[in-house]
Amino acid sequence: MQIIDAANLDYRAVNEALREAETDYIIKGCCGQRFLAAGMSGKNLIIHGIPGNALGAYLNNATITVNANAQDAVGDTMNEGKILIHGNIGDAAGYAMRGGKIYVQGNAGYRAGIHMKAYKEKIPVMIIGGCAGSFLGEYQAGGVIIVLGLHKDGRRIVGNFPCTGMHGGKMFLRDSCEEIHFPGQVTAKPAAAEELEEIREYLSEYCLDFGYSVDELLSGPFTVVTPDSKNPYQQMYAAN
């Protein structure tokens, strides 16, 4: 484990040091440096402090652990790897991610998992321990978004307009979702036992990471949301 003190370094310097690193790295005193580990692969990185925006953008099979909150655009267009956040996460997390995992212990901001995709063996997974903001899974085209609502404090598990434009993938909300309004082109229904089995593996991993019990998590009521069509806008146009 090498340690890099980021206190007086800009993001360019930190990333340069990271690129040269063999494998494992601890970044100390991180405070707002953006783009950490952008496009990198084969690294294992632990961050103390607050990483800046676009943490792990285009990530290509590296592991990042953040022992605090993270800011906006975490895992933007991520391809492979894992980002673990022991705190909350900002807006637009996992934008257009195609593979890999983003596991968050706390809450997520607006537009988490927006335009998340899937492709062949690549199935991205985002698990949010707390609640998610509005526009969760907007344009979701693939992958799995799970929101656990673990420390809701009376708040709704997800804000307004979840799943707008969703046309692929699945979303699991650990809630009965009676108060949540979903758009017309998706179906939201209580998750069947076999559907929950699909996510047991991810939840088990999540529980190992954050110290929860998987059976306890799976015991709660789950709503599963799936799109009705892969082609939601087919009928919208008239050739001219």
Next chain:
Amino acid sequence: MKIEGQIRIPSGCAISAAISRDGKKMSGELIAGSMKPMHDRSNGLGGGFAGYGIYPEYKEFYAFHMFFDSRDTRKQCEAFLKERFEIVQSEIIPTRKIPEITDEPIIWRYFAAPLKSVFTSLQLEEKEFVAKTVMKINAEMPGAYVFSSGRNMGAFKAVGFPEDVGVFYKLEEYEGYSWTAHGRYPTNTPGWWGGAHPFTLLDYSVVHNGEISSYDANRRFIEMFGYQCTLQTDTEVIAYIMDYLLRIQGLTLGEAASVIAAPFWSTIAAKTDLEDQKKHTYLRTMFPSLLITGPFSIVLGFEGGLMALNDRLKLRSMVVGEKDDKVFIASEEAAIRTMEPNAENIWSPAGGEPVIVQVKEGAFS
């Protein structure tokens, strides 16, 4: 009719220059005489000279040579200058009335030093401050025009044939270690004195022959850096480019020549000296908008030296000759022979190949 600056007037010309490497003084009469055999290269619509080392008694002060259209304008401009400069001498530039030169404006000169308190409060370096003052007067003060602003040097120009302009300004009374001269052949007749050459800024003066085709590309680029091309002449833009490359960017004369008369890419690619190839590639890539195309031969005067340069296609004539400590440059050999009948090593520099002549170190001490 619109005058230069309001419209752009292309022109062809004659140029001539002389310098002593030993820093020995030459009378202005010498350079004025060199223009006579090239009479037909001018058409009587502009002539001028620049002399270096001509004001030894005021060598620490900026010599502002100015045209004014009226006494009021002069008073107004003087008041403006006094807010920014300490003026140690203010006088009319001596001229002689001759029938060949008419309609002269008020021709004045000031020897002045910028007030340190003023330029430091503006966070400007001294020369930058002087240059900005010149730009301001020329762009914003109608009827006032600074046509020379260097130290221990001065430009003298008028509407007329260059040999007459020399007589008009009593050039025989000045002695300089370096001189440039220009006779003008503009394609229009606005008859404005400011449009004559040399064109100067600070210690830099440019005389130029030919009409460049890259003018507006060059002008629109250089104007980004605070220069204002009030005259719309090629010479003006070349002077500003040289000031920018040499003073602001810190290029050497040779490097600056490689920017404005850059070799063709094919020539650069064929270079065997890889360091040189890298340098030229860099300079062309870095300053593409300062490449000057079209015909030109220029002589750049600066403190302690001259640089002559032809366009890269060598579309204009230019000859260089030597005698003892002196070097002569002119559009035609005849001009050189007038100055020094026994000139030696007469040669024509290749296109884009700068001829740089500098006064020997220690010559002035």
Next chain:
Amino acid sequence: MSIEFIYPEFEVIRNENKCISCRACERQCANDVHSYDEKYNIMRCDESKCVNCQRCVSFCPTKALKIVKSDCTLRENANWSTQTIKEIYRQANSGGVLLSSMGNPTPLPVYWDKILINASQVTNPSIDPLREPMETRVFLGKKPSKVRRTKDGKLDCTLPPQLELSMPVMFSAMSYGSISYNAHKSLALAATELGILYNTGEGGLHEDFYCYGEHTVVQVASGRFGVHADYLEAGAAIEIKIGQGAKPGIGGHLPGAKIAGDISRTRMIPEGSDAISPAPHHDIYSIEDLRQLVFSLKEATEYKKPVIVKVAAVHNIAAIASGIARSGADIIAIDGFRGGTGAAPTRIRDHVGIPIELALAAVDQRLRDEGIRNHVSLVVGGSIRSAADVVKAIALGADACCVATAALLALGCHLCRTCQSGKCNWGIATQRPELVKRLHPEAGSKRLIHLMTAWKHEIKEFMGGMGINSIEALRGNRLMLRGIGLTEKELEILGISHAGE
């Protein structure tokens, strides 16, 4: 027939004396316009399906066919044009948003056609481009504002990454999906041979074309299709697509029906799933966020690739461009309102955005006024139709131009403007294998090379006439232009004088 009937726009005229019923037209038409009547041994046609792509006309061995505009007209009305009325019928029939292809065809001013180019006479020599060197090479990229020297006083010759083009033209972004594999391959081959660049568009880069990476701009659009580390590394430059001239402010949408096989693999999305490009990048809601995306791409590629930001020409383009120039972009690409598209809502295409000529003039001047023109290169597109347009654009201040429609025309496109149907008879805007194979990549690239080589000659002729032997001396050289029939205001925006001035 019914109230829903709209009389066909075109008539197929078959010269029965020439027709030999060889059925070539039938084979060539993917729209099923032509059919063979065995009983009478004649060809018949269903004109309602004809899009006037001229494929049958071009392939009729006896030149028996022509397509003409139908003279079945509605009553003339200067306010309600036939087109407007028919569009109303279409919407009343379907409830759909009108969808069109290619660039804005409406008769709004084309400023290129109101600008004239200078030539030298007497005071300055013109140059013979056939015999004297004439340079069209350009380098696109950020130019540092200050010369640096190493400790020993030598020039520090390091520069930010630059793109080298043998001529100031490149092929604009067209995605694999909107156009065919063979069309992409034609562009890649031609760009490589010509020493210029083509652009992947937002559909990813097919694995077969990684080998042309040095001549490829890889695009990152809001949908992020096919964007991953190798893709970013593969190109010579990365383009962030904010908008395009044909549909500023509008996202894209490639129907799931076109997401099959290679397209799905290249975009890295499942087959049959709609490829939706949201209107904005959802990590850019403000100009400082653009800086974030620019630098995340630079970080991911270790600052080796110039980043292009492409925007549509809209009203406030000068200020937008200034913002982009200050956001770390190396190159700004501006797409005018006549820019083409594989599909765009008709109303958006025809009514949103401004002409590229005015946008370019305004942006170039604004960047100069702010002293940051050399911090970025400017590339313009949106209907550059000829070498004359290129020369005018460069003289107005562009570093280079982008062409797409002209390139497609070279590949056989006849501008029938029905790309959205996916039944392009010329094998360009289609994914049907039997149509795609009609465009042979080697033959296509040869035609593109012909076109660009011809333009290059013409550009040199123009330059020579002006006495300019290097394209950089033309760039921003507005004195070389004069307006004809333009108002004071138009001349002011273009920064040129009127002819005769």
